[in-house]
Amino acid sequence: MLIAQITDTHIFDPGVLAFGAVDTAARLAACVARINTLETMPDLVIATGDLVDSGSPAQYRNLREILAPLHPPLFVMPGNHDHRENLREAFGDMGFFPSNNFFLHYAIEDFPVRIVAADTVIEREPGGIMDAPRIRWLAKKLAEDRSRCTILAMHHPPFQTGIVHMDRMGCGGANELAAVIAENRQVERIICGHVHRAIQSRFANTVVLISPSTAFQVALDFDPEAPARWTDEPAAFMLHYWDENSGLSSHVVPIADPGPKRPFRMGG
Ligand SMILES: [Fe+2]
Ligand SMILES: [Fe+2]
Numbered sequence: 001m002l003i004a005q006i007t008d009t010h011i012f013d014p015g016v017l018a019f020g021a022v023d024t025a026a027r028l029a030a031c032v033a034r035i036n037t038l039e040t041m042p043d044l045v046i047a048t049g050d051l052v053d054s055g056s057p058a059q060y061r062n063l064r065e066i067l068a069p070l071h072p073p074l075f076v077m078p079g080n081h082d083h084r085e086n087l088r089e090a091f092g093d094m095g096f097f098p099s100n101n102f103f104l105h106y107a108i109e110d111f112p113v114r115i116v117a118a119d120t121v122i123e124r125e126p127g128g129i130m131d132a133p134r135i136r137w138l139a140k141k142l143a144e145d146r147s148r149c150t151i152l153a154m155h156h157p158p159f160q161t162g163i164v165h166m167d168r169m170g171c172g173g174a175n176e177l178a179a180v181i182a183e184n185r186q187v188e189r190i191i192c193g194h195v196h197r198a199i200q201s202r203f204a205n206t207v208v209l210i211s212p213s214t215a216f217q218v219a220l221d222f223d224p225e226a227p228a229r230w231t232d233e234p235a236a237f238m239l240h241y242w243d244e245n246s247g248l249s250s251h252v253v254p255i256a257d258p259g260p261k262r263p264f265r266m267g268g
Contacts, residue, residue, distance in 0.1 A: 001242045001243070002040055002041070002042040002043055003045075003115070004042040004044070004046070004237060004238070005046055005153075005237060005238040005239075005240060006035075006045060006048075006214050007047065007048040007049065007155075007193030007212075007213060007237070008049070008079070009028045009031075009050065009052075009063065009214050010051075010053045010081065010215040011028065011053065011059055011062050011063040012025070013056070013059060013062060018215060018216060019216075019230065022230075024214075024215040024216070025062065025066055027214055028066050028215070030235075030255050031214045031255045032066065032070050033069075034237075034253070034255050034257075035070060035071070036069065038239075041071060042072045043072060044075060044111065045075070046074075046075045046115065046191075047075070047076040047077070048079070048117075048153050048191060048192060049077055049079025049082060049121075049155030049194065050080065050082065050155065050193060050213075051076055052081060053081055054081065055081065055086050055087070056083070057089065060086055060089075060090030061090070063090070064090060074094070075094075075096050075108060076091050077117045077118075077119065077153060077155065078119055078121045079121065079155035079156075079193060080125065080126045080127070080155065080156070080169070080194070084102075084104055084119075096108070096117075103119040103133075103134065104119045105118050105137060105138075107144075112149070113149045113150070113151060113248070114150040114186075115150070115151045115152075115153060116138065116141050117154075118130065118137075118153065119134070120155050120156040121155065125169075126169035127156065127169040127170060127171070127172065128155060128156030128171045128194075129171060129172035130172070130173035130174070130176060130177045138152075138177070139180045139183075142180065142186075143184070145186075146184060149188050149242060150184070150186045150188065151189045151191055151248075152181075152191070153190075153191050154171070154191075154192055155193050156171035156192065157171060157190075157192035157195060157199070157201075157210050158170070158173075158177050158178070158192075158208065159174065161195055161201075163195065163197070163218060163221055164221075164224040165221075165227065165228045166194070166195050169194075178204040179204075181203065181204035182204045182205055188206065188247065188248045189208070189250060190206060190207070190209070191208075192208065195210045195218060196212065196215075196217050197212055197218055197233075198210065198212050209250055211236070211238040212235065213236075214235050216235070217230060217234075218230060218231075219231045234255070234256055235256075236253055236254045236255060237252075237253055
């Protein structure tokens with residue numbers, strides 16, 4: 001099974017550039033084209049939040065248009081830049097959002113690897129949380145099937161990255177989440193976005209990782225006084241590959257055209 005993760009696509013109204021400089025729509029369109037031309041087609045694509053920049057219906061319309069050519073089935077979940085009701089409205093027809101729950105969280109059950117998507121958003125706040133109702137939901141969801149390799153997807157990472165201005169808008173409830181994960185050893189990976197960089201850490205008895213953004217990257221600053229800054233580091237997405245024998249491995253894939261595959265030989 002092959003899972004493509006795209007994150008922090010930050011789509012604006014048509015023609016509007018992030019920071020007046022970054023064409024996030026063009027970068028996402030390039031990502032869609034890159035996924036569609038992979039030699040091994042992913043079984044699905046999951047977009048782990050900050051899908052658009054301010055959550056307006058027009059931005060979601062623009063996002064859907066850019067994502068429409070994707071060959072694999074698409075799943076989306078909210079980040080702090082998203083607007084729950086507008087997101088539900090824009091993607092509700094795809095059938096993965098629960099109709100009977102305020103939170104936009106769900107499980108994808110139709111593949112060998114189970115994916116549980118948790119909604120960490122606090123309305124009108126940049127940080128996220130796994131609070132008591134969401135922890136209860138997650139514990140119940142994970143307990144439903146402990147036999148299958150499971151990926152937990154959540155926009156806000158539950159660990160400190162060292163990039164202090166991003167850590168200030170981290171994920172509350174990390175200890176409670178760790179307790180649930182410790183009881184669910186089938187959770188092979190927690191996949192996140194939000195920080196716009198490739199970062200990994202240990203978390204409870206699993207591995208947690210953050211995917212780079214398809215749009216722009218956050219500057220690598222370990223100075224606690226550093227302000228929020230962005231860079232032109234390569235936009236990228238992730239491929240999570242699983243088979244029964246090798247288990248799960250997670251790959252960062254730059255969106256830029258890699259050129260031809262050349263043999264390992266002199267003059268090649
Ligand atoms: Fe973001
Ligand atoms: Fe975010």
